[in-house]
Amino acid sequence: MNTTNSSAEPAPARPLLEVRELMVFFENALAINGLSLEVYAGEIVGVIGSNSAGKTTLMNALSGLIIDMRTKEKRRGGERITLYGSVILNGEEITESPPSERVKKGIVLSRERHPVFSESSVLENLRIAGYLRPRAEVRDTIAYVFELFPHLARLKARRAGFMSGGEQQMLAIGMALVAQPKLLLLDEPLLGLSPLMQQAVMEAIVNLKQHYGITVLLSEQFARPVLPVIDRGYVVENGMLALAGTGAQLMENPEIKSAYFGI
Amino acid sequence: MFLGTIIYGLLNSAVLAVMAIGFNLTFGISGVANFAYGAMYIFSAYLSWTLFNLLELPYWLAVCASIPTTMALGALMYRFVLLRVRGQALSEVIATFGIGLAILELFNYLGFVGFEYTLPVLIDDSIMIGDTMVDWQRILVTGVAGLLVAGLWAFTHYTRMGLAFRGIAQDERTALTLGIESDRIAMLSVSLGCGLAALAATVIIPLGSISPSEGYEVLIKALAVCIIGGLGSTGGVIVASFLIGFAERFTDTYISSHWTMIVSLAAILLVLGFKPSGLFGRQKELEERI
Ligand SMILES: Nc1ncnc2c1ncn2[C@@H]1O[C@H](COP(=O)(O)OP(=O)(O)OP(=O)(O)O)[C@@H](O)[C@H]1O
Ligand SMILES: [Mg+2]
Numbered sequence: 281m282n283t284t285n286s287s288a289e290p291a292p293a294r295p296l297l298e299v300r301e302l303m304v305f306f307e308n309a310l311a312i313n314g315l316s317l318e319v320y321a322g323e324i325v326g327v328i329g330s331n332s333a334g335k336t337t338l339m340n341a342l343s344g345l346i347i348d349m350r351t352k353e354k355r356r357g358g359e360r361i362t363l364y365g366s367v368i369l370n371g372e373e374i375t376e377s378p379p380s381e382r383v384k385k386g387i388v389l390s391r392e393r394h395p396v397f398s399e400s401s402v403l404e405n406l407r408i409a410g411y412l413r414p415r416a417e418v419r420d421t422i423a424y425v426f427e428l429f430p431h432l433a434r435l436k437a438r439r440a441g442f443m444s445g446g447e448q449q450m451l452a453i454g455m456a457l458v459a460q461p462k463l464l465l466l467d468e469p470l471l472g473l474s475p476l477m478q479q480a481v482m483e484a485i486v487n488l489k490q491h492y493g494i495t496v497l498l499s500e501q502f503a504r505p506v507l508p509v510i511d512r513g514y515v516v517e518n519g520m521l522a523l524a525g526t527g528a529q530l531m532e533n534p535e536i537k538s539a540y541f542g543i
Numbered sequence: 544m545f546l547g548t549i550i551y552g553l554l555n556s557a558v559l560a561v562m563a564i565g566f567n568l569t570f571g572i573s574g575v576a577n578f579a580y581g582a583m584y585i586f587s588a589y590l591s592w593t594l595f596n597l598l599e600l601p602y603w604l605a606v607c608a609s610i611p612t613t614m615a616l617g618a619l620m621y622r623f624v625l626l627r628v629r630g631q632a633l634s635e636v637i638a639t640f641g642i643g644l645a646i647l648e649l650f651n652y653l654g655f656v657g658f659e660y661t662l663p664v665l666i667d668d669s670i671m672i673g674d675t676m677v678d679w680q681r682i683l684v685t686g687v688a689g690l691l692v693a694g695l696w697a698f699t700h701y702t703r704m705g706l707a708f709r710g711i712a713q714d715e716r717t718a719l720t721l722g723i724e725s726d727r728i729a730m731l732s733v734s735l736g737c738g739l740a741a742l743a744a745t746v747i748i749p750l751g752s753i754s755p756s757e758g759y760e761v762l763i764k765a766l767a768v769c770i771i772g773g774l775g776s777t778g779g780v781i782v783a784s785f786l787i788g789f790a791e792r793f794t795d796t797y798i799s800s801h802w803t804m805i806v807s808l809a810a811i812l813l814v815l816g817f818k819p820s821g822l823f824g825r826q827k828e829l830e831e832r833i
């Protein structure tokens with residue numbers, strides 16, 4: 281059931297993203313323990329794990345935020361973050377690249393708990409997100425984001441901090457899209473959303489894949505809303521890979537049913 | 544006399560706003576309290592003076608050289624000193640204050656003190672408003688204050704870099720995930736703040752003279768305006784400049800110029816007592832902050 285390719289049999293095509301034996305330490309505590317996974321272009325891949333399983337740490341390692349955190353901790357002379365293993369995008373090693381370089385290469389993360397610029401309007405949030413992109417393209421993407429989330433279009437001038445969690449989540453995804461991801465990382469995009477909002481967000485994610493060929497890696501605590509949508513999933517426990525398989529395989533698995541189908 | 548006090552209160556407010564806006568900008572974006580701000584102000588003035596008087600460059604050229612040089616100095620200060628203590632507010636204050644002290648005391652040591660050290664006014668003339676004589680230089684400062692406020696607003700709302708500034712000011716991590724480099728933006732914000740100090744010196748120094756002690760005074764005034772207004776808030780800078788600007792002139796006219804300095808200090812204590820985050824501090828009018 282483990283889909284990790286052994287070195288003996290070559291992968292059918294080179295994965296877009298490859299994580300090899302990743303380990304992340306905070307001081308002496310191991311947050312990610314020898315995790316390997318891959319994401320192929322055009323897939324929606326899920327990472328399922330309960331609280332403090334290491335989902336956010338993984339996302340930070342992929343987006344490069346952890347490199348920035350490490351630099352800042354070092355300056356402060358405090359807690360040490362250590363990284364082992366490698367993160368490979370399109371065959372290129374990016375384990376040590378800072379976030380801005382990864383955004384330029386097409387990895388964009390939407391952080392957990394829908395972090396938006398709360399004092400700025402919806403439109404301004406999206407414009408800030410277009411920092412690295414040409415103006416005309418930003419305008420087009422913003423139009424597309426409003427198509428994807430028609431609800432957001434009605435709130436254009438609303439200050440982001442005054443919107444509901446679900447609305448902020450839509451905006452956060454929209455902002456990531458403006459940065460033109462090839463690989464979109466979504467850290468717990470359904471956290472704290474009503475079932476109706478959850479459904480809207482999942483539909484949008486499928487839409488991204490189908491119409492725009494954007495590859496998505498998303499993390500989630502609960503398997504129920506994401507399993508029907510993802511192509512493949514990895515279950516992570518205590519920073520280690522516990523299970524991997526296609527969405528359908530995982531849905532059949534009795535362990536998953538008991539552990540991750542609760543609400 | 545009343546009308547005259549009003550007019551001079553207005554002009555004085557504009558001077559204060561021009562003095563404070565650069566300090567405020569840097570703090571609002573990167574959280575760096577640049578205590579070398581007054582030194583940068585004086586540095587650029589001496590540089591313009593030297594280029595103009597000793598090298599005999601045309602004045603406009605001297606100014607056009609000294610403003611970017613001051614910005615470069617600010618960027619270097621960030622890159623080689625501040626970057627190492629980034630995120631530790633106290634160390635940042637000590638480092639910038641130390642650098643400011645070194646610059647100002649160097650000029651003191653070199654003996655750059657006296658009335659001959661001043662910069663030329665742009666228009667050496669004055670007009671009468673009612674029975675109050677107003678020199679054009681002060682009107683120029685008022686114009687510059689208005690242009691700066693409008694210009695910075697447009698900059699932070701409509702340009703790529705300005706929007707990135709606002710992003711970093713609000714949520715650094717989210718900005719990082721969008722490809723905005725926080726260290727680069729912070730360096731630019733310090734540099735831009737120093738450039739604004741240089742611009743302020745160019746228009747304000749002709750009203751008096753250049754001296755190291757003026758550097759300390761500018762820092763104190765900028766701090767007073769920013770503390771009263773709420774550090775980092777543009778709206779706060781405007782309101783606080785008016786408050787102090789008018790209070791100073793009215794004290795001058797109706798009490799005694801002896802008490803002028805006390806007024807702004809009392810205003811600081813009063814505001815800190817009732818509203819420690821300043822009139823427009825972060826909790827309140829968040830949008831006003833750049
Ligand atoms: N900055 C940090 N310093 C120290 N330990 C950390 C830090 N960030 C995460 N950890 C630890 O690493 C482990 C993984 O945390 P992580 O945030 O990645 O989990 P998560 O799966 O995202 O959890 P949640 O579902 O609560 O978001 C936890 O044990 C956590 O305590
Ligand atoms: Mg998390």
